[in-house]
Amino acid sequence: MEREGVSRALRSALAFGATIIVALSACSRRSAAVPPSNDLLIIGYDREPDTLNRFSTHILEDIQTCIIEGLTTTDEAMRVVPLLAQDVPTIDNRGVKLRADGGMDVIWRLRPDIKWHDGQPFTSADVKFTVDAINSPNYNPESTDGFDRITSVDTPDPLTAVVHYKEIYAPYDIQFIRGTLPKHILEGRDIDRAQDYNRSPLGTGPYRVAEWKAGEYILLERVPHYWRGDDVPRIKKLLFRFVANTNTRINQLKSGEVHVVALVPWDKYREIAAMTTMVVHKTPGNAYEHVTLNERQFPPFADVRIRRALIQAIDRELYVKTILDGLAPVTHGAIQPVSWAYTDQVTKYAFDPGKSRALLDAAGWTPGADGIRAHDGKRLAFTLITQAGFAIRENIAQAIQRQLRDIGVDVKVELHDGTAISALWFEGKFEAMLHWWQMPSDPELTTFFAADRTPPAGRNINYYRNDELTKLLYASDRTVDRAERTRLLQAAQRMLADDVPEIPLYSVTRLDAVPASLQHFKGNPTNTGIFWNVDEWEIR
């Protein structure tokens, strides 16, 4: 009787559970993995978009790129190339006119015969409407940068838009990289609340939204008549599955439940490269990881000897070789090799802790009893903040902490979540920060290093003051002559590399995992993302 009552109940419960699992596994084999094909390509995406409106979204625009096309776009070499425009306006091709009053006019010639997905023609009226909408107080796009310098737009004919700027605006060529808002759909409406557009935008691109299942996925389907030809895009459906957890996403890649993952973390490279069905593309990126040194919050950073001592105490080459598995190169400045303004003729500091110690001694910081240097009673101790949740970054921070201790500098590492850290650096309430900037495709450095562009006016969170550099940077903004800008920006890079207001670490290489059978994939170093040429993709 003892055995019967309880143990029987227990055993039957276990048996029941086991039966369920076996039954399920038997009938579920089919649901696990579908290989990539021209019928369906599944992308593991790291977050759900907030909106598909390219002007309102605060996060990357990969999905939107498939639907909405800009007048220009940036290609795999970060060159600005025409998309819906016939060509990129320049002074040479009479597309840009500098006015006597200091302003400029940009003439956009649009490609003929482009239609919105609903059949209506795409015209210059849409360009004008976009500018007016963004500048209107009724709409809250993420940024009005550039648009607020446009005084008016003329539309002499449906294929020409003349944009009048009140001053010279160097990045005019990417002004409409995000595309245009369709006038016939959005005119007179509250765009922030136009959920039909924001959830399923009207575009001219190779795909349109078929379904958006909240919290799970967005399904895009090819449009029947794309302007580049009815036979493209070759891939009929793109499924973007939202998988926020990085480990889960990589596991899905391995199990074949997703076929494409963009921005694979470097410590996962080997696992995925080892899969014969996958290829990992490396694209040198336009972002760089660095340690910002806030001179205002921690005054010793204002002494260039200290900054030079710090950079020479950190073995950047070793970090790149070991922690980053050699996947991202050391960088020496804010402008990266992919940019047209890049120069590598700059001071490059090598790992030399002996020199660091000498510099600190010369600057009057002598080691105390605990090994930490001090000067006039103040210890050389600061706090390095960085965002939590990124393993590689946390490791680099700890490696830096350890190496700086070896030269007598005490570093405390603090981790903060993404929002908290934004608030901190925006208010300048930190001493040193390990993070990266994703640089804009136009190599403007003014907002990062000009003396008057400390927050909230800009991103000079080093609170760095160099008047000569500031003059150089503003001069480079005020010309559209590429040769002149290059000369000025290269001089700026030399100055920055020598003076090290911040410690550049490495250039962020983008790793994108795609099926080996995917043809014509070309990585993209900018925020335009890997789908910039999705119309060329094919599975073979």
Next chain:
Amino acid sequence: MRAPLVVLALLIAAAVAAPVIAPYEPDRIDLARLRQAPSAAHWFGTDELGRDVLARVLHGARVSLAVGLLSALVAGVSGIAIGGAAGYRGGAVDNVLMRATDAMLAVPRLPLLMIASSFLQPSVMLLVVLIGLAGWMETARVVRAEFRTLGSRGFVESARALGAGHARLIVRHLLPSAAQAAIVSVTLAVARGILLESALSFFGVGVRPPQASWGNMLYQSQATLATEPWLALAPGIFILITTASVNVAGDRLAGRRR
């Protein structure tokens, strides 16, 4: 009763003696030997910065044992006091205390801890108090349920009629009978405390790097679970041993009281 206590004592002794018995410094970074498998030089292998895992587990014991054991104590004592008072007095006292418990349950733990840590300097003591204060609710509800069950048996009234004082009743009769449930909830709180610290690492408000704790070692091991499982096994085993000893000790303690 001896065996689990001996195990716990050994763990605590190892934690206290960590600086002496650990084969390496826990934060000694060796970038040439990242993520190595267990070997003669490194019994539990090395982690993603080349640090010796055994040394980190030993030093991590100091934080995790403190957080686990002490926070469970805080949670237990406050939970028993509150649940006991509510279950014994009943009426308005019970209502107020239980509604306060509801309120505490409604406030989400992780954001609360995250925000508290951003104002105050995080330290092990602070973590102990915060995690303890975030965990008393379950003990309170469980002890209250027990007190109410016992109270309804009628012997409370008889004992009071016989002139027994409140304190005597509670200590000699009610508490020992509620001990079983109370002890279970305190032993659960030990494991939960250690694991909550692990969840806090995600928001960056667990122990600060480079300080090791079993919780943050476990959190960091997620990314390499398939390729370097020893990084998860080492802290995981120690957490298991701690929880098992606490459970067995608790069970024997409860058994004694009958």
Next chain:
Amino acid sequence: MGNQVARFLARRSLQALPLLFVISVLVFLLIHAAPGGPLAIYLANPNVRPEDIERLRRALGLDRPLWVQYWSWLTAFARGDWGYSFSDGRPVIARIAERLPATLELAAVSLAGALLVTLPAGVAAGVRRGRWVDRATSALATAGISLPAFWFGLVLQIVFATGLGWLPSSGRSTPGADDFGDHVSHLVLPALVLIVVQAAAWSRYLRGSVIDTLAEPFVAAARARGIPRRQVLVRHVLRNAIGPVLAVVMVDAALLVSGAVVTESVFAWPGIGSLFTEALARRDYTVLMALLMLTSTAIVVLNLVADLAHALVDPRVALT
């Protein structure tokens, strides 16, 4: 008895309102105390200038004093207007409604599953204390409570999805193959994680409670009267031992209903747990307030249910 129940319900409902009000103030202050705000994500974009931030701050009403923001939220919320999400501008009600079913489904399945495991396991361990059944279940329970949910979930994923390919590793459905079998296969792993974690804890309580109850004289008395063991166990022992278990089950149920945050993250389960994590990261105050009020209501209701159930199962316990 019916009268008592009615009075109990009335009393507790009356208490609920001021309680929820106090909770709303507490959580409102809490989420606003977190550093940063909904505008913080804009800051990462170098093209966003101070004018843009100011404009957005005013548009979202974040420039008003805190108590004004609270009052405006409260009055709207009470009217049923839950506002618009700061993240995507859509109505909060819509965002929650589209994700609530997923969480409720997972919660229901894992609660039922955990109970199904707990009842036999806890009773068996308590009755056969010290024997192999007890040792085995206690060992499993110890393992269950020592495992962090995220870790266990990942291991399951690696073994069953990536490794064996038997089950999908995440999500709630396979687009295109959206049938019942597919649905169930997606539910298995996340539910398993929750079942193990909960049953491990609950069975410990039940075991302890059963051990205590078995020592009570009335149990021996019932056996002596010749009542079959099975009946004694269910009618007498279980009824009396269930108290603490009910308490803890309801606490866990409330937490489950508010979304098992970690499990939903690991398995990309589209429920309100992942909505909460995302809203917290983005400081989406409107969504957070709505979710927290939902959770609080669930907790208040479930604790009420626990007390009611306890009184019904054990009639000697008063209904307060």
